[in-house]
Amino acid sequence: MPAKGEVTVVGAGLIGLFSAHYLLESGYAVTLLDAGAPGGGAARVNGGWVCPARSDPMPSWGVVRDGVRSLIPPYDGSFFLRPSALPRVAGYLARFLASSGSGRFARSWDDLDLLNRQTAPLVDELVEAGIIGDLQDEGFLILHSRLEDAEAAWASLLAVSQRGLAPAPDPVVGREALLELEPGLGDASQFGFVHRGDRWLDPSRLVDRLVESVVARGARLEQDTPALAVRQRGEQAEVATPRGVVAAEHVVIAAGAWSEELLRPLGVKGYVTPGKGYSFSVFPQYPPTHVLRLGDTHVGVTPMGDHARVVGMVEFDGTREGVRPERIDFMKRQARPWLSGIDWDASTEERVGPRPMTPDGKPLIGCVPGAERVVVATGHNMLGLTLGAATGTLVASLVARGPAAAVPAFDPMRFSRNPFGSG
Numbered sequence: 396m397p398a399k400g401e402v403t404v405v406g407a408g409l410i411g412l413f414s415a416h417y418l419l420e421s422g423y424a425v426t427l428l429d430a431g432a433p434g435g436g437a438a439r440v441n442g443g444w445v446c447p448a449r450s451d452p453m454p455s456w457g458v459v460r461d462g463v464r465s466l467i468p469p470y471d472g473s474f475f476l477r478p479s480a481l482p483r484v485a486g487y488l489a490r491f492l493a494s495s496g497s498g499r500f501a502r503s504w505d506d507l508d509l510l511n512r513q514t515a516p517l518v519d520e521l522v523e524a525g526i527i528g529d530l531q532d533e534g535f536l537i538l539h540s541r542l543e544d545a546e547a548a549w550a551s552l553l554a555v556s557q558r559g560l561a562p563a564p565d566p567v568v569g570r571e572a573l574l575e576l577e578p579g580l581g582d583a584s585q586f587g588f589v590h591r592g593d594r595w596l597d598p599s600r601l602v603d604r605l606v607e608s609v610v611a612r613g614a615r616l617e618q619d620t621p622a623l624a625v626r627q628r629g630e631q632a633e634v635a636t637p638r639g640v641v642a643a644e645h646v647v648i649a650a651g652a653w654s655e656e657l658l659r660p661l662g663v664k665g666y667v668t669p670g671k672g673y674s675f676s677v678f679p680q681y682p683p684t685h686v687l688r689l690g691d692t693h694v695g696v697t698p699m700g701d702h703a704r705v706v707g708m709v710e711f712d713g714t715r716e717g718v719r720p721e722r723i724d725f726m727k728r729q730a731r732p733w734l735s736g737i738d739w740d741a742s743t744e745e746r747v748g749p750r751p752m753t754p755d756g757k758p759l760i761g762c763v764p765g766a767e768r769v770v771v772a773t774g775h776n777m778l779g780l781t782l783g784a785a786t787g788t789l790v791a792s793l794v795a796r797g798p799a800a801a802v803p804a805f806d807p808m809r810f811s812r813n814p815f816g817s818g
């Protein structure tokens with residue numbers, strides 16, 4: 396089929412690659428530009444959860460409390476603010492606070508469900524197409540030390556199941572039954588239950604498969620080619636790079652936590668801010684067969700074949716890179732009581748990735764007013780893998796139909812029009 400037109404996609408992370416996939420499906424010719432190599436941002440570091448059922452947006456009073464705690468001794472926490480970064484993240488934080496009330500939280504969650512309702516069928520299609528080969532669905536094991544905490548978590552996931560994105564959780568069981576499910580649990584794991592519906596995979600393998608698949612279908616991949624600026628000139632959308640200008644009919648900005656620099660000159664204030672997440676690998680004596688959620692620690696453990704990936708932390712230190720060993724130590728201290736048979740000193744692949752955070756926890760997806768051939772697809776917070784396929788289909792519609800395909804809930808101009816992004 397002859398190409399409908401040329402599209403340049405800026406960023407070969409999860410969102411850029413999913414966008415390229417669905418643009419090719421729709422008959423466009425695609426050039427992918429990446430500042431480095433595909434998956435070089437948050438994509439390969441992530442926890443691998445395809446989790447539409449637990450897609451609540453991050454802004455909430457609980458997270459605000461954790462952030463404030465991280466500013467006072469002992470300066471620890473899963474949501475970590477470095478005081479020296481405050482001037483750089485103040486714009487994001489002010490809008491984050493405004494989004495943390497219960498009404499805004501509930502509306503944002505409903506909005507995220509617009510994409511999440513498409514996640515499971517799209518992921519099933521990608522499995523059928525052979526692009527996803529390692530999807531696991533044994534369920535998430537939610538662990539607690541006290542029965543009342545396990546019951547409260549169970550009740551909140553029962554409420555989540557009423558959104559229609561996951562079945563009701565299995566009943567709460569005690570330690571003996573938990574050890575039959577997972578022999579490698581530590582003493583803190585006394586009560587828990589399995590929650591099915593969400594699934595997981597190895598995100599690095601997914602990046603590689605998406606790259607292979609889009610390149611095999613004719614996409615051009617230009618690595619080490621950072622976009623310096625994007626603009627629309629007449630019927631053309633142009634990307635300036637150190638190697639010259641790349642011109643096409645459309646451009647998609649999908650540069651993750653680097654997107655804000657490209658958006659501002661176009662008049663889009665997205666407040667996309669890097670929230671660094673950490674992961675590392677351990678080699679448990681009893682490899683887990685479920686994703687493990689460790690009480691209220693905000694640390695999760697994903698089974699990945701012979702090893703398990705420990706993930707967590709949202710750190711705002713004003714940078715996008717750089718592993719801080721004290722953050723890894725904090726995660727290990729948090730995880731240790733919940734698991735047994737792990738040599739924590741033998742961890743490998745200690746990595747950090749910048750999540751593209753937005754103040755209301757929702758992505759920015761839509762055309763740029765006055766430059767409708769430029770489509771924004773960024774700000775996926777902690778959910779880029781989960782929301783990636785649905786975002787890719789929306790990007791393909793926006794390229795084909797322009798603003799007529801817009802979903803107002805993800806309007807990239809919402810913080811430019813209204814200081815606090817509502818409406």
Ligand SMILES: Cc1cc2nc3c(=O)[nH]c(=O)nc-3n(C[C@H](O)[C@H](O)[C@H](O)COP(=O)(O)OP(=O)(O)OC[C@H]3O[C@@H](n4cnc5c(N)ncnc54)[C@H](O)[C@@H]3O)c2cc1C
Binds near residue numbers: 429437446748
């Ligand atoms: C520890 C951790 C755990 C996570 N766990 C999960 C999870 O379990 N499930 C889930 O759904 N999500 C998870 N996430 C979030 C998810 O990884 C992100 O939301 C997702 O990677 C965002 O995709 P993206 O394409 O916007 O950005 P990225 O994946 O970061 O990709 C951005 C790409 O743009 C490129 N780039 C940057 N600047 C330029 C430029 N100027 N020109 C060209 N290219 C450029 C970068 O090199 C990079 O390749 C996790 C994230 C972290 C850090």
